[in-house]
Amino acid sequence: MNMDFSALPPRIGSVLASIANTSSTGTPAEGTNPVMGNALRLSDALESGAITFEDVTQLVRTLRDQAFLSRSRRLHRYVGGAALDTAQEKLRHVAEQLCANLPEPSFAAYRQLVSATRFAAVFTAHPTFALANPVYEALAQSASHDVPPETAPFFKTHRRSVHPTLEEEFTLAAQAITRARDAIDQLNAALLSTAKKTWPEEWSTLCPGPVIATSWVGYDTDGRTDIGWWDTLRLRLRMKLFQLMRLERQIAHEGVLAPELIETLQNAIDCVKAQISAVPNGATDGQAVARFAELMVNGRTTALTAASDLNALLQSAIEAAPPSAQLPLAVARAGFMAHGLGLAHTHVRLNASQIHNFVRQKLNLLDDPTNPAQRRALLNRVNDALDGVTPVPVDFGALLSDPSSAGRLMMTIAQIVKYVDSDTPVRFLIAETETGYTLLSALWIAAYFGVADRIEISPLFETEHALVKGEHIVEEALRSPAWRDYVRRMGRICFQFGYSDSGRYIGQLAASYQIERLRLHIHDLLVRWDLSDVEVVFFDTHGESIGRGAHPFRMADRLDYLSPAHVRKRFASSNIHCREETAFQGGDGYLLFGSPELATATMATIAENLFLSDQQNSDPIYDHPDFSADFFSSVIDNMKGLVADPGYAALLGAFGPALIDRTGSRPPARQSAEAATRSRITHPGQLRAIPNNAILQQLGWCANTLQGLGAAAQRHPETFETLNTSSPRFHRALDFARHALASSDDKVLKSVVCMLDPGFWLDRATEETSPKRQKAFLALMTGLEGLNLSAELHTMFRRIQADHLALREAWQHAPRTEPRIRLLHAIRIMLIERIWLLACRIPFFMPRGGFNHEMMMQHILCLDIPTVLKEMKHIFPTGTGPSELDFHEPRGPREEGIYVREHRDIFTPMSEMFELLREISVALMHDIGAFG
Numbered sequence: 001m002n003m004d005f006s007a008l009p010p011r012i013g014s015v016l017a018s019i020a021n022t023s024s025t026g027t028p029a030e031g032t033n034p035v036m037g038n039a040l041r042l043s044d045a046l047e048s049g050a051i052t053f054e055d056v057t058q059l060v061r062t063l064r065d066q067a068f069l070s071r072s073r074r075l076h077r078y079v080g081g082a083a084l085d086t087a088q089e090k091l092r093h094v095a096e097q098l099c100a101n102l103p104e105p106s107f108a109a110y111r112q113l114v115s116a117t118r119f120a121a122v123f124t125a126h127p128t129f130a131l132a133n134p135v136y137e138a139l140a141q142s143a144s145h146d147v148p149p150e151t152a153p154f155f156k157t158h159r160r161s162v163h164p165t166l167e168e169e170f171t172l173a174a175q176a177i178t179r180a181r182d183a184i185d186q187l188n189a190a191l192l193s194t195a196k197k198t199w200p201e202e203w204s205t206l207c208p209g210p211v212i213a214t215s216w217v218g219y220d221t222d223g224r225t226d227i228g229w230w231d232t233l234r235l236r237l238r239m240k241l242f243q244l245m246r247l248e249r250q251i252a253h254e255g256v257l258a259p260e261l262i263e264t265l266q267n268a269i270d271c272v273k274a275q276i277s278a279v280p281n282g283a284t285d286g287q288a289v290a291r292f293a294e295l296m297v298n299g300r301t302t303a304l305t306a307a308s309d310l311n312a313l314l315q316s317a318i319e320a321a322p323p324s325a326q327l328p329l330a331v332a333r334a335g336f337m338a339h340g341l342g343l344a345h346t347h348v349r350l351n352a353s354q355i356h357n358f359v360r361q362k363l364n365l366l367d368d369p370t371n372p373a374q375r376r377a378l379l380n381r382v383n384d385a386l387d388g389v390t391p392v393p394v395d396f397g398a399l400l401s402d403p404s405s406a407g408r409l410m411m412t413i414a415q416i417v418k419y420v421d422s423d424t425p426v427r428f429l430i431a432e433t434e435t436g437y438t439l440l441s442a443l444w445i446a447a448y449f450g451v452a453d454r455i456e457i458s459p460l461f462e463t464e465h466a467l468v469k470g471e472h473i474v475e476e477a478l479r480s481p482a483w484r485d486y487v488r489r490m491g492r493i494c495f496q497f498g499y500s501d502s503g504r505y506i507g508q509l510a511a512s513y514q515i516e517r518l519r520l521h522i523h524d525l526l527v528r529w530d531l532s533d534v535e536v537v538f539f540d541t542h543g544e545s546i547g548r549g550a551h552p553f554r555m556a557d558r559l560d561y562l563s564p565a566h567v568r569k570r571f572a573s574s575n576i577h578c579r580e581e582t583a584f585q586g587g588d589g590y591l592l593f594g595s596p597e598l599a600t601a602t603m604a605t606i607a608e609n610l611f612l613s614d615q616q617n618s619d620p621i622y623d624h625p626d627f628s629a630d631f632f633s634s635v636i637d638n639m640k641g642l643v644a645d646p647g648y649a650a651l652l653g654a655f656g657p658a659l660i661d662r663t664g665s666r667p668p669a670r671q672s673a674e675a676a677t678r679s680r681i682t683h684p685g686q687l688r689a690i691p692n693n694a695i696l697q698q699l700g701w702c703a704n705t706l707q708g709l710g711a712a713a714q715r716h717p718e719t720f721e722t723l724n725t726s727s728p729r730f731h732r733a734l735d736f737a738r739h740a741l742a743s744s745d746d747k748v749l750k751s752v753v754c755m756l757d758p759g760f761w762l763d764r765a766t767e768e769t770s771p772k773r774q775k776a777f778l779a780l781m782t783g784l785e786g787l788n789l790s791a792e793l794h795t796m797f798r799r800i801q802a803d804h805l806a807l808r809e810a811w812q813h814a815p816r817t818e819p820r821i822r823l824l825h826a827i828r829i830m831l832i833e834r835i836w837l838l839a840c841r842i843p844f845f846m847p848r849g850g851f852n853h854e855m856m857m858q859h860i861l862c863l864d865i866p867t868v869l870k871e872m873k874h875i876f877p878t879g880t881g882p883s884e885l886d887f888h889e890p891r892g893p894r895e896e897g898i899y900v901r902e903h904r905d906i907f908t909p910m911s912e913m914f915e916l917l918r919e920i921s922v923a924l925m926h927d928i929g930a931f932g
């Protein structure tokens with residue numbers, strides 16, 4: 001191991017050196033697994049006192065800091081370097097090139113090119129806030145230096161003390177969006193400056209807006225019941241306030257005289273502030289809701305309901321401003337107009353089942369939409385209903401009394417449209433859409449509440465069915481005249497592709513192939529249904545990790561990967577205008593806008609991709625359609641096999657969930673009555689995609705990226721090899737596998753399987769000479785027999801390993817894990833072993849409230865240490881009763897500190913080891929570059 005441990009006590013170095021020098025052939029219990037071998041030797045060193053727990057802690061911190069530094073360097077490279085002037089120069093270059101390459105050199109042509117929205121950066125509420133806020137800040141700072149630093153700032157822990165609330169997520173999102181808006185302003189400034197130079201007479205009427213920011217935070221209610229309509233309205237109003245205040249700040253430029261504009265803005269700001277403070281805290285206090293309603297309804301005009309209300313005032317302000325203020329004012333107006341009355345546009349989200357529930361009740365449609373045999377009848381019924389729908393009035397009282405999620409959300413939108421922003425459409429995303437019936441039903445609900453022309457209904461394709469049969473879903477909707485009329489009226493049709501969920505069911509690489517295929521089908525359908533004149537929005541909900549579909553090496557590749565040139569060309573050939581939208585998910589995603597330098601560099605990359613990317617070169621992958629189809633369907637089959645394998649659910653459900661902290665306000669599983677009563681997962685679908693992926697990363701095997709690649713490559717070894725080097729598209733896809741392989745290690749996975757195998761502990765008991773330890777090993781064996789996971793885990797491991805070996809054979813130079821990552825895993829396995837051994841020392845206790853020794857052991861083996869320690873605190877109390885009081889009798893002896901030894905020798909070390917184990921998780925996340 002050539003890692004630098006010079007800052008650590010020399011004894012750690014000697015233990016590590018002795019480990020490195022030991023031959024990989026271990027005892028029968030270790031087998032020939034070097035990761036397990038290292039874990040056991042570290043455990044021996046700790047047991048013998050050759051190293052202390054403090055040493056291990058320091059070692060973990062050192063490894064974690066090295067991972068932090070390498071993450072900050074990767075982030076720096078990811079956006080193409082973080083020098084502000086370089087990014088600004090890129091933005092200028094984009095504007096100049098645009099101007100130079102206009103189809104005809106006129107201001108009108110330039111205006112047309114830069115006014116339409118082409119890209120949205122969507123800030124989502126995904127729970128990827130794994131790091132403490134100061135650590136995120138430090139990461140962004142390190143990555144923002146011209147040359148990233150060599151030493152990491154000291155933090156005792158990189159973890160959060162508690163998971164963030166929705167409120168905290170909103171604050172973090174708003175900060176990132178503000179930096180994104182500043183960067184968008186810089187792009188607009190470059191576009192306006194170029195126009196000013198070229199068309200000095202006309203430029204001041206230009207209002208560019210090729211890139212916008214959008215937010216989900218506070219509005220995404222898919223599978224979560226903890227966000228009330230009052231939360232959504234409060235946060236939406238705050239976004240409005242931020243936007244108005246931003247404009248107020250931006251127009252406060254020296255020499256600007258615009259008293260009417262300033263007064264209108266200040267009145268609006270005061271009014272919105274009052275509205276925010278009146279937002280009720282829940283639905284129980286009808287009076288509070290009525291008071292809020294009064295402010296919203298009566299304040300409607302003062303609070304403004306459309307950005308365009310200020311258009312004329314802004315134009316006059318620009319014209320009257322001194323020359324030095326004209327450009328900043330034009331930039332302020334551009335950002336304001338493009339975003340409407342919100343710091344960012346609004347995306348709400350709901351699950352398809354919530355839409356079905358609502359129409360089932362309102363329209364008495366009792367058939368099952370997931371049953372194809374019943375679907376035709378359902379589609380006819382909802383189409384008839386769409387013909388005759390009459391909108392109902394919406395007021396806050398109706399919102400108060402509606403028990404359905406879909407009804408409440410649609411009414412919330414109705415109130416936003418009436419009182420917060422009437423101009424900017426609200427995107428309505430529907431998770432797990434699997435039929436056109438869902439889209440028509442959503443349209444009916446929107447029409448019923450009178451907002452059909454204000455919302456953009458968008459299916460989210462994420463399940464395997466949706467990806468493979470997506471075109472049928474779209475066609476089912478397009479067959480409806482009501483849907484086609486709606487699309488024409490909106491002038492836009494929207495689609496969303498969920499990369500995390502699709503990836504975990506069919507494999508991440510195959511998902512992007514399916515998504516590309518689906519985009520092409522959508523093109524053909526739009527042409528067939530004579531809808532080439534509507535704008536198409538493609539929103540990719542990928543995250544920052546390979547597991548969630550983000551290209552691991554460069555932002556530029558990430559954008560090319562999501563929106564392949566081949567597809568862009570197809571749409572361009574039919575003159576269909578496309579808008580790309582892409583997610584920046586939670587804490588990890590906000591990092592790309594974590595400082596002004598990073599935000600500007602990210603924006604420059606987006607601008608280059610939008611305006612300068614090379615559409616001409618063809619890619620050889622498209623000359624081999626049979627190879628692609630066969631390669632990816634082989635991946636899909638293989639991944640589906642793994643998902644259905646009970647050993648895979650056993651792997652995800654055993655101690656994996658305990659390795660990760662809760663990283664967001666959103667619960668790790670979709671909230672439902674069934675989920676509430678389930679203890680351990682029996683299918684990956686019971687987890688959400690992000691924790692699913694995060695657990696795999698922590699267990700040392702990125703199965704959702706890798707599974708099936710071996711089988712697929714082995715079917716076409718030569719073409720695989722050739723396209724890996726000659727096809728940029730295929731090479732980019734394999735970059736995911738490169739990064740996954742650098743963070744995955746079959747020996748780590750094998751060690752996990754081994755730890756959960758009763759036979760492993762029996763072997764250790766057999767080799768052990770100390771009767772005490774032998775007894776402990778046998779106790780662990782018995783406990784693990786109770787979990788009964790081992791046979792399934794071994795079968796699953798064989799499936800994974802066979803595919804892995806096939807991949808290594810077909811791909812000789814595929815990367816391998818760094819020793820540093822292996823060492824981290826080895827330390828963690830050692831910690832798990834020691835926690836389990838400590839548990840074997842817990843004295844017998846009488847069951848308390850149903851919690852008995854056997855149950856405790858099951859919790860321990862699943863590493864649910866916080867639950868066990870909470871129980872132990874009550875079962876083995878250390879506290880004393882009130883000792884200073886007078887009990888009116890001679891004082892008897894107090895049983896003080898009776899269980900002090902248990903706490904000192906067992907529970908406290910157990911708790912410390914558990915904390916360290918989770919610190920290792922953060923270190924591993926730094927290596928992957930994201931959570932999940």
Ligand SMILES: C=C(OP(=O)(O)O)C(=O)O
Nearest residue numbers: 498499500501502541689
């Ligand atoms: C949208 C996605 O994630 P989630 O459903 O977990 O929000 C996705 O799959 O990309």
